[in-house]
Amino acid sequence: MNPRRVSRASRPGKSAPRLAGLMLLSLLLSSLALTSTLCSAAATAADTSSSPVRLTVELEPQELAPGDSAELRVQVLVPTWMPEPVTFPSLDQPGLRVTLGDRATTPTSQRVDGKTWSGVSRRYRLTPLSAGRFELGSGSLEVTYASPEDNSPTQQRLTLPPVTLTARLPEAAEGLEPYLSARDIELTQTLEIVRAGKHGENGKNGENGKNGEQAQGQKGDDGDADDTENAGDDRQSPEQDGADGDSGPIELEAGDSVTRTVTARLSGGSALLLPDLLSAPAKEAGDETAMAPLGVYPETPRLEESSDGGTRTDRVTYVAETGGKSSLPGVSLRWYDPESDSLEQAGLAPLEVSVSAPRAARSAEDWSRLVLGVLPWLLGLVLLVSLTAWLWRRLAIGAKVRADWQYHQQQQRQRREASGVAGLHRLKRSLDARDLVAVRRHWEALEPHLDSNSEARARFANQLDALCRACLGPDREIAKPAAGFRDTGGDGGGDGDGGGDGIDNKESLWQRLAQALPSARELASSRPANRQLAHDRLTALNPTAQVTRRNA
Template sequence: MIRVLLALLMLGIGGEIRAQEISQPPVIVRAALPEEPPVVGQPIVLRVTVLVPTWLPQPPQFPSMETPNLIVRLPSRASNPVSETIEGETWSGVSRAYRLYPMVPGRFSLTQKSVGVTYADPETRAPISIDVPLGPIVFEATVPPGAEQLDPLIVAQGLTLTQELEGNDGVLGEGDALTRTVTAKITGSSALFLPPLIAPIETDAARAYPKEAAVSESEDRGVLSGMRLETTSYVAQFGGTLELPAISVQWFNTKTNKVETAQLNGATVEIDAPAAPREPVISRRQIVVVATILAILAATLRLSQRYVVPPVTAALQRRRARWFNSEAYASSLVTDAIRAHDLSQVYRALPLWEARCPGQSGSGLQTALAAVGKGFYGKEPDGTEAWDALSDAFKVDRKSRLARSNPNILPPLNPT
């Protein structure tokens, strides 16, 4: 009879799988978890059991259960031989225990896991190797009541803090060092849950030199413990006071089901040294920035004077020369003289304009000039009407000359 992989048994949220082909007896792989939901930071034991009807020439290849936000530990003697009576026959195998520590509350799913099994064929005693898949392993971690507000969330059987101060023999002098060593010990959980302990200081009196934190773990009879060691040395620089802050860590005690606080006192150390120099109005960095900007501006100005200013100045001079040599400039002199009622200036400006705007002056312009001259040299009053007539006559005469000198200018559609 031909059989395929067949799921025979599910225990809790674990599963049991048998695999059998024509000449192969079944192999049972079972994954089981406790029925109680796990608590964040506390271990939950996942047990994977492999059973065969003969024996295992090689140890099973158990999968890794590593997944984000889940600490996986193998206790001492994590794998043990097991036997079980199935349908009247004794099956033997190996059981592997994993200790899982959820780091955050929520749902965890371990999928796509398989166990490599090599067992002896009952008839030929030849080794047969197969991979038996595990069913989904799902659980949800919870937070114990009363610990919802803890940040970070630490759930353990015990937590203690101790500290040592070396070099604190009274007042520190310039260059003297004080070393603070803080040790946090946790029982019943991983040391990875412990937060940083020594906070940075903000003072000019001393400079802090922290070492990298040392984290270690150990296990005693199935109980995980750990330690976090932090060391910071403070070197006195200037006169003043060095304040070492107090340290406190809140945690949830699984023995008392209460939130407790582990505390360490701070320390105050006087430093006998010269006072710290006053901060300058402008820092050295700002001086460098300002000097750089001024240097860039000076270079830009120098380049502009050499390569930009000369051509621009020459262009402006050429433009000014074209204006002074233009008919428009000459006509503006005549117009300004007429507006100022300055007859002598009119007679000085007219020849310049006529030279730049060739043509025969119309009778209207000559008549208007005569009328202004009669009022200026005669005994008649110098009325504005004669000047207005001269202004109009000049405009008509200029327009006529410009039209003759530029044939492309069309005459008005409705001449008046």
């Protein structure tokens, strides 16, 4: 017998008790750990059950695709009531859009152990914008409720239990970058051209349809242009033209501009996932003139959401700066359709643009031709001006014209003085100034121009006499104020002869005197009779003058 073989055969029998002991020890330690865990969970449950606030969190669904929405419902119940509103967490985090509806927070009640508990419920709308896991259990709530013992306000802070929202890409959408989910997407575009320095021309405009079908507008008629008030601009309003096919490049000149508006209408998804529609074109390696003729000026995109989707509108203005050819980049969108579980695509074809080079500077030959064409006219104009100036000085035309004008003015002044019109105007100004001395002086100058028997002369003379008596006293038959006298509005004494009514108010006398002023028509009607009457009187009262004239 081989002793070494016997020894090896006998070892398993000796190690069996040791193995059993190790297994028993491991089982004992596992039992102790389980007992400790159960005791800890029981203690936690006891603490939770002892709290009078009950918190419930429900998430539906817990797994979805990016762009879809899930609803998180947080409910807080207390056995009494809440004197203050509950402070809910915001749950905001990168890649997750959290929104609240119109009635996101509502009161609620529930029967617990035969009693009615009251509280509030809040619904969050969660929309993941990319694939990933979103942990929602880090937020906390502050609840203020009335204590069941004495109704005193009691505040308690609660932490949301761990809740995970998972966003996964569908198998059919793997590799789709950026991810976009929708039932349908429609692309449209319009072009608006502004012509610099031209009128009566139409730009090119149009609308592109869905799934790459392009509808590009044709050049319109001359009467369709809408001129703006900007100097030298002609703005073309976009029109909807359903003609398909290529209508040639957009013809521009330096200074013109094209405004391109692209709109994506999304149905059955979130418009937040729509990417940039008119991003700047990427330059290829070694290509430094991708958009050389055009200056690119993008505007801020406009996003509008609706219950079924929404729209995104991008707007870019291209300004023609130098001559050359370029193209407005095409638009392409790929998205995942959950109804058909497939990828769909829509696009707009690029648009060719041709910019005419600005007019070159005039050459020396052009300038010489321009000078030779203008020079004869310029010399003729100089000769004409010189001849006119020489004749003006030689013939003294200016002096004659000035002398004739001065003579005409002098004759007109003499006629006004002879007719009494000038004296009548001076008398009116004196009446307005309430200057009695000036009124008396101008009336003495105007009185010979009126017929001595005329009613206007007697009327004004009587009113002037009454005013003088009221101002200077009744002891003069015909009151004549001294030189430098001016009516200051003081009271005058004496009894006037104004019909026995007592002392007249001087202001009313001034007004009556202004009303008694002869009119221009009365002055003109009495002028011939006055001259004849003056001639007859002089003939009768001055016979010596007749003898003198006869002897002469």
